[in-house]
Amino acid sequence: MTDATITDIPAYMTDLGHRARAASRQLARASTAAKNHALLAIAAQLEQERAALTAANQQDLAAGAAKGLDAALLDRLELTASRIDAMIEGVRQVATLPDPVGAITDLNYRPSGIQVGRMRVPLGVVGIIYESRPNVTADAAALCLKSGNATVLRGGSEAFASNQAIARCIQAGLVAAGLPEDGVQVVATTDRAAVGAMVAMPEAIDVIIPRGGKSLIERISREARVPVIKHLDGICHVYIDAHADLDKAYAIAINAKTQRYGTCNTMETLLVDAPVAAAILPRLAAAYRDKGVELRGCPQTCALIAEAVPATDADWDSEYLAPILSIRVVAGLEAAMEHIARHGSAHTDAIVTEDYARARRFLREVDSSSVMVNASTRFADGFEYGLGAEIGISTDKFHARGPVGLEGLTSVKFVVLGDGEVRG
Amino acid sequence: MTDATITDIPAYMTDLGHRARAASRQLARASTAAKNHALLAIAAQLEQERAALTAANQQDLAAGAAKGLDAALLDRLELTASRIDAMIEGVRQVATLPDPVGAITDLNYRPSGIQVGRMRVPLGVVGIIYESRPNVTADAAALCLKSGNATVLRGGSEAFASNQAIARCIQAGLVAAGLPEDGVQVVATTDRAAVGAMVAMPEAIDVIIPRGGKSLIERISREARVPVIKHLDGICHVYIDAHADLDKAYAIAINAKTQRYGTCNTMETLLVDAPVAAAILPRLAAAYRDKGVELRGCPQTCALIAEAVPATDADWDSEYLAPILSIRVVAGLEAAMEHIARHGSAHTDAIVTEDYARARRFLREVDSSSVMVNASTRFADGFEYGLGAEIGISTDKFHARGPVGLEGLTSVKFVVLGDGEVRG
Incomplete structure (x- = not known):
């Protein structure tokens, strides 16, 4: 199922990471209008490519059945017509959410004369590692895009063809809006070495969000060399x-x-x-x-x-x-x-x-x-909670806690406005 | 210089970590009045123990000179009368800062009838690893205490006696305010294995803040198994x-x-x-x-x-x-x-x-x-910037960015107020 042309995984991942980083700079300054345009274009593309999505999903389902995947897994894997509807509707809804990027808060004057505030900014490049549900590809890409981040997605091997088909729609939508195609990349190999590379590229990926079972999350937390927004138990x-x-x-x-x-x-x-x-x-x-x-x-x-x-x-x-x-x-x-x-x-x-x-x-x-x-x-x-959408629930205390929406995919920087002030 | 009774570093650090975790629960719910009382008592204790602080510092300076430390290092190490003044004044100023803990923001009604907001909460246990300036011991302890965190401090070996003397004043202040003595612990060994243990105890320490040169920070970032708030270059x-x-x-x-x-x-x-x-x-x-x-x-x-x-x-x-x-x-x-x-x-x-x-x-x-x-x-x-104080400057994007004050030592949790609502 893997793209057979990818033989050198480290080189492939390094290149993918470079492209994500370059795209993240463009997305960070993309206008709200351009991001919303891209989201609606992605939704339109998913609508138009329904037949291709279903065909790719059938291919995954047949391969899964042949491999003897259990019924619950095959159910999660399936892209029914109503699940495609929900995926498209989800992308459209993200377009209606307020854009968090660039918002400035608490812009107050200080005794020195400078005015200090905080501007919300994207994290940069978000890596998402997930399991069998292919709809995560569109959901996660939409939230990361709206929050001005580039995304590297690595879905489950059993959903490979479905995820690639969704990725093509996303990239077509980005291009239609004049945004970089590399803003959303889906890893085109099922080789597990790609996951190891993804979680250890601090120069290319700023945060990893694993979505899946506890063993996946524990493994990623152990190996990660970048911050992880993770969800462990819900007792x-x-x-x-x-x-x-x-x-x-x-x-x-x-x-x-x-x-x-x-x-x-x-x-x-x-x-x-x-x-x-x-x-x-x-x-x-x-x-x-x-x-x-x-x-x-x-x-x-x-x-x-x-x-x-x-x-x-x-x-x-x-x-x-x-x-x-x-x-x-x-x-x-x-x-x-x-x-x-x-x-x-x-x-x-x-x-x-x-x-x-x-x-x-x-x-x-x-x-x-x-x-x-x-x-x-x-x-x-x-x-x-009114966050509009959710990329996951964090059980960590650091950075993001509880349900994580667009704001959890951002950071803040200080902005200082002056009129020639110097420090005494 | 190390406490000679500490021979088993892993056991010592595990015990210290357990005590920090237990103390953190008490500090998290400590009232603003109790925390301010402790800060003023610490300041009074430092004032009262000036002679002991100076004597301990003289011991460090003599040992440093004998070891051939350079003049710049010896200067940073010295606790002059004016530096003790500044340290005491710094602790008193932290008492005047607003208490971030427990503040609830954005408490809004949702269509379901529940009211959802966010409460600011301490991170838990903060580990500080620093180099020669002994005043960091009091500065960092004061900020962590005010933000409801327990602290584990590990200063430079050349400042060992000074740091221990400051620690005794801090612990006396905590006890005077009815707060747990273990709320601030200074590692009582110069064995470098203690640093390795500190950065790899996620069950006991929630975040590490290294303060020192680039090589210290790089080493800690590499070894850490907990989040690090770090400052690398300032270009x-x-x-x-x-x-x-x-x-x-x-x-x-x-x-x-x-x-x-x-x-x-x-x-x-x-x-x-x-x-x-x-x-x-x-x-x-x-x-x-x-x-x-x-x-x-x-x-x-x-x-x-x-x-x-x-x-x-x-x-x-x-x-x-x-x-x-x-x-x-x-x-x-x-x-x-x-x-x-x-x-x-x-x-x-x-x-x-x-x-x-x-x-x-x-x-x-x-x-x-x-x-x-x-x-x-x-x-x-x-x-x-008006943060009131600063525990460091973060060059990371995750969690805290730029100058880090009391707020950077906290997280938020969601609070939900209802009247018997259930999900439909």
Whole structure:
């Protein structure tokens, strides 16, 4: 499937990196109009090339089936007509988002007479390493382009033909808008050495965003010689406080677990304050039973819920991504926060309470990328937060934290306006 | 000089890291009042222990002299009475700065009914690795404390006794304010293995800030397994445009080069637009001559300035940190920006012009941490920018860029306030 003309991977990647760097300079100064023009041209091109996209995807699907890929992987790989629609619509929506680049904030006069502010600027070249979903190619390219960055994309080998077909549409769109074709490059080889090269080219790539399973992300974090915006575990908690409104608690605990099972912001552990355990747990257990959720509990939980099985120590550290929930009865807010600090993954944690002081303490003291009061953890999402779009969710603290939108793909520089001032 | 009881460096550093992590949780939720109380208590303690500080410093100076350290190094090492004054005053000033921690911004309602904002939070544990100046111990500890971080400090071996004496004052101040003594720890060994351990403890240390020469910073960047806020070269440019006010240009070019020679924001290369070269260069050359600045120029410069020697290619890439200036006559704004992109270090670059469009292009297109119009590069400084203080200047783009104050020592998390909302 690889482009057979690429035999010298280091030389190929070096050249690709040089071209990305050169293109990034042009994209950094591209006007908002030119970037939006390119996005709409990319969308039009994807629309026009539907047949070619589907044919390329069929080729990937046939190769995947022949290789014995499992059904779930083949499903993720498939570009159905509605997925192509969604991909095109996503690119169009990015065109409607405000352009973050060049915005100047806090432009204040200083006693010396200079005026100092901060201008938002692109990061430069963003490398995205992802797995089987080919729609990431268009989504990620659109966000990087709008934020003025050049992009190097390296998708999964099983989606090679689909990604190349999408890349051709993107590059045609860039050219139509007078922007450099090299602004978005899709690595044209499935050789894994290309990934090793990508994460170790600080002169060419400024940040790597891996999107995929934990093993991919861990490997990239280990090998990377450039910053990585990464998402590791999502072990999210809901804590039902003694002062909770139990109807809200019920609605949130059901939604946080069962609205979707496989997402990173799904609740994996429910913590319940001892005074309300008997009032809420049997009611919740009935609803979870109806939805087929397996319950694993601490001894107090098991005493209140007949069908709960005893939780092991490993349960408190597990991201199930499945209809399984661990439940622990705790002795108040302190114990709940201690459990979250010890077992959580600093992703998303919520308290349900009507108590002002406890809500305020939870918000301040729980060190997670999203901290919520009386809301479902499922809201931790770039669209729900109003970021317009999301390139991923960061579980790091450095640079970007939580859902990462256009702003997370930028940095700021200081701008100084003077009238001939010198330093005394 | 090392504490002789420390024989097992990995075990010592692991323990120190554990204690830093535990202390960081307490400092993250410490009130503004408690942190300010600690800062004032540290200042009082430093005041009270002047004699002990001076004695410890004398011990370092004697050992340094015996080891044959050069005069410049011994000077940097010395804690004179006025330097102790400045150190104490610096700690007191940090107490007067606004507390960034817990501030919530952009708390907006979303269509779902949830209200989403961002709360500023400490990074966690900050590791500082620095060289001979012992005052860094108090400066860095104060900034990290105010921003709610625990700190692990590793100073130069030649300042060991001085740093330990300062550390005792800091820890006494923390205890006086009811904050954990382990909130600021100074590594009590000069074994270089401690540095290797510090930069590779992601479980204990969240970010490393090296302060020192280029070789220290390069070594740490290479070895680090945690993010590094680093400062590499400061190859700063002033570009005098054809549309410059030549009096402003003169003042800025003299100040940017000669106000101080050894600082990172000192101009190293002067670029002059060809149409004004004959009008400004001889006048500047006379002033530089009076100040003893050696001039190295391109052929056009040498034709205009008799005493200029020809610049070599290496000059354009040199950070002299000395009374040496390279000068190049360029053909307009594009050529100037091209020179800066190619030879600059993305630190601080200035244009002198009265032309609106050229000023605006330079601000947008020059990709440096500080970009200036009609002001001296020497203003690139946390105090001059109004950050209140500065832990360093970052030449990275990721997380923090340019002068880094309290805000650069923090991150943000999302906070979500709801009333029982669930995701549909």
